[in-house]
Amino acid sequence: MGMKFSEKLKARQLALQKLKDILLFLENEICAMGKPLNKAFEDLVKGNYGGVWTPVFDRSGSILKEQSLDAGSAWKTALEEASATLPLVHDDIELLKDFGDLLGKSDREMQHAVLSMEKEKVSAMELKAKEAAETTGRLYRNLGALLGAAAVILLI
């Protein structure tokens, strides 16, 4: 059980790390290639670069393609829908919700700045997640091992 909790914390850190890679991918697609958001998201999904984030970008891309919502609302909707399957805590989801708000609303130069800012934010989140995985994760692992040992002793 302790191992499981510890893995969850590690998965959170890896998910945020993956998001950082995705932002780098998007920076290339948006700022260098000038692809529209729905196409950039589609290529991200098709190229299997999304990892745990695939459902979020897939859904955002579809919403944008249908032109039913703007980029900010499409991202929020997709994030909320996928939040149960993402290995993130509630605060992470809340912090990531405004990512789409400025996406697509300016020229390439500004998009570069928006994506850089987001990368910094995700880096900070990842750092916290890493610390949590190391400290709380170790605690869970040790606690799990201790409880396991106690249970064995009691059974003997």
Place this chain on the structure above:
Amino acid sequence: MDKVHQNDDLSRIRNYMPDRIKRVVDRISPEIAPCLEELRINAGMPLVGVFSGFDRFIAEDGSFTSQPETAFYVDREEVEELFYRLCEHSIYAYQDDIARGFLTLKGGYRAGICGKVVYQGQNIKGLKDISSVCIRISRELKGCAEEIFPFIRAGRNDIYNTMVISPPRCGKTTILRDICRIISTGSEKADFAGLRTVIVDERSEIAACYRGVAQNDCGPRTDVLDGCRKSEGIEMVLRGMSPAVIVVDELGTRQDAESIRMAWNAGARIVATAHAYDIGDLRERPGFGFLIDKGGFERYIVLGIQNGIRWIRVTDTYGNQLYHNDQTFGMYDGVFRMHCHGHEVFGEAESQAACASEA
């Protein structure tokens, strides 16, 4: 003109529209909709539909009126939303088009935009605070140049250098596109084999490329240099594509005229258009004289419109008329009556009643 097929309608652009405007556009009579040439959407202003040679305000029920107080008014937020939708919520992807003042949409439509211009040094960087959008509904009328093509054919493997002249919105680009299609495809009827053609499509209007794919049929032997200035583009294609025919739209500057001379010197034929009322009007334009004189263009296709009726004339270098035709293609009878009964409100029922009473 029975071969002319109109294969476009408002349904392709309705997805771009904000909900309220979409509802109004959906209510436009399906018989009148194919005659719409432009939709003009201005912040705080009535929605305007432009037909061949005249325009009307559009009311909330989709009827057309000349009284602005009964028209449907568009909000500023709606214009902004429309702009974002036209850009697929990705302004950066269209920033070069925005700086040129228009967006080419899927299906070959073009949206002109106005707002506050943002400069970077001497160059226009983009537009912000978008205040109006003019959606020009492109019409690919396949076959509209078939009747005139025999007059610009110079042999089984050759054509005359041809200039299409008309004032704005008379169908220059539509005729040019179909001429290009016939030149590239060939025509059994006209005993024409088909030639390698390159379009230098500075404003993305002829082929209307959307993400690199031509939205209009320009023929199988056609290459498209999209978004490139004519003077530079002609030089580029002469070097790299060995075209037999170069097609360009809207010659206007001295540099354009010089690049045409360069193409002729390289042995390429030119089919071009220019804004003008007649050949004399074009001759007076600085730098254009040598294009019109002997040794210049050999055929002129002059287009015009009067009382909603389009006419077309083909002449040679010496002004001899080779072909003349009055056409009414593209204008539904009810729309023509709407044009004539200027101050009445016309919906579908009214226009049908007008047709019946006239009959």
